[in-house]
Amino acid sequence: MVQGESSLRHRRGSPPSFPDRGHQVRKEIRRDLRQQRRDLTSAQQRRHAHAAANLLTRLPQFASSRRLAIYLQNDGELDTGPIAVMAWQRGKSCYLPVLRPGRQSRLSFALYTPDGALRPNRFGIPEPLGTRLHAPRQIDLVLVPLVAFDLNGNRLGMGGGFYDRTFAYRRRGGMGKPLLIGLAHDLQGVRSLRRYPWDVPLDGIVTERAWYPTPRR
Numbered sequence: 001m002v003q004g005e006s007s008l009r010h011r012r013g014s015p016p017s018f019p020d021r022g023h024q025v026r027k028e029i030r031r032d033l034r035q036q037r038r039d040l041t042s043a044q045q046r047r048h049a050h051a052a053a054n055l056l057t058r059l060p061q062f063a064s065s066r067r068l069a070i071y072l073q074n075d076g077e078l079d080t081g082p083i084a085v086m087a088w089q090r091g092k093s094c095y096l097p098v099l100r101p102g103r104q105s106r107l108s109f110a111l112y113t114p115d116g117a118l119r120p121n122r123f124g125i126p127e128p129l130g131t132r133l134h135a136p137r138q139i140d141l142v143l144v145p146l147v148a149f150d151l152n153g154n155r156l157g158m159g160g161g162f163y164d165r166t167f168a169y170r171r172r173g174g175m176g177k178p179l180l181i182g183l184a185h186d187l188q189g190v191r192s193l194r195r196y197p198w199d200v201p202l203d204g205i206v207t208e209r210a211w212y213p214t215p216r217r
Contacts, residue, residue, distance in 0.1 A: 022194050026156055029147070029190060030156060030158070033188050033190075034147060037188065040185065045078075047208065048079075048207075049078055049081065049082050049083075049208075051209070052183060052208045053083045055207075055210070056083060056143075057086045057090075059211060061179055061181070061204075065140035065179070067093050067095060067134075067138065067139045068092050068093065068095065068142075068143070069095045069096070069141070070095070070112070070143050071096065071144075077145050077183075077184075078184055078208070083143065088114070094111075095134060095139060096109065096110055096112045096126075096128055097162070098133060105162055106162070106166045107136070107162050107166040108133040108134060108135065109138070109139055110127065110131045111131045112128055116128055116129070116131070117129040136167060136178060137176075139177070141181060142179070142181070143183045144163055144181065144182045144202060145157070145182075145183065146183075146184050147188065148190050148193060149184055149188060149190070149193070149205050150191065150192050150193045151205075151214065152201070152214060153201035153203065153214030153215070154192075154193035154201060154202075155193070155199070155201070156193055163200065164198050164200050181204050181205065181206060182202045182206070183207075184206075185207060186207035186209040189207070202214055
């Protein structure tokens with residue numbers, strides 16, 4: 001796990017003057033960790049994906065979930081392909097996030113099958129074509145992409161806020177459907193991330209090395 005916000009600040013020496021140093025540090029972490037995961041070789045990516053899949057599919061949280069939301073790998077993210085294969089083999093349904101225009105950039109979820117048609121959204125990310133959309137509460141477990149995480153369940157994403165807006169109701173109600181599990185390379189772990197009021201914490205994180213359950217809130 002790499003250093004977190006406070007130690008990163010010291011490592012870089014005296015920071016320049018910014019209106020909100022916290023946002024600047026998040027920008028630096030995002031830049032550094034995106035590059036580190038892109039630098040992984042294809043062989044490392046495959047090993048990490050299979051190791052994480054083996055860990056995740058042994059969890060009771062996975063066993064009890066019938067509807068599983070995944071994502072399609074991009075920008076060096078940990079590949080969910082092996083997880084999808086294991087889920088299908090066990091009779092589970094997989095879903096992909098879909099951007100819904102006019103809904104304040106919140107996500108819905110569409111059924112994903114091995115031979116289903118896909119089309120790119122406005123960010124060039126493939127989404128299922130011609131399938132019914134499902135609300136977040138209809139999904140049992142969501143694998144959440146991320147750039148950085150800490151062991152308190154804090155997550156740094158790409159900055160769009162789609163997952164935080166989609167699951168904002170969980171900040172009010174605490175635990176509940178769906179279960180939110182971050183999926184990442186272990187190198188994306190940091191010592192600490194500042195939690196902002198709009199951040200929705202994760203229920204745990206799976207990497208190629210370990211399952212990190214987060215403290216109960």
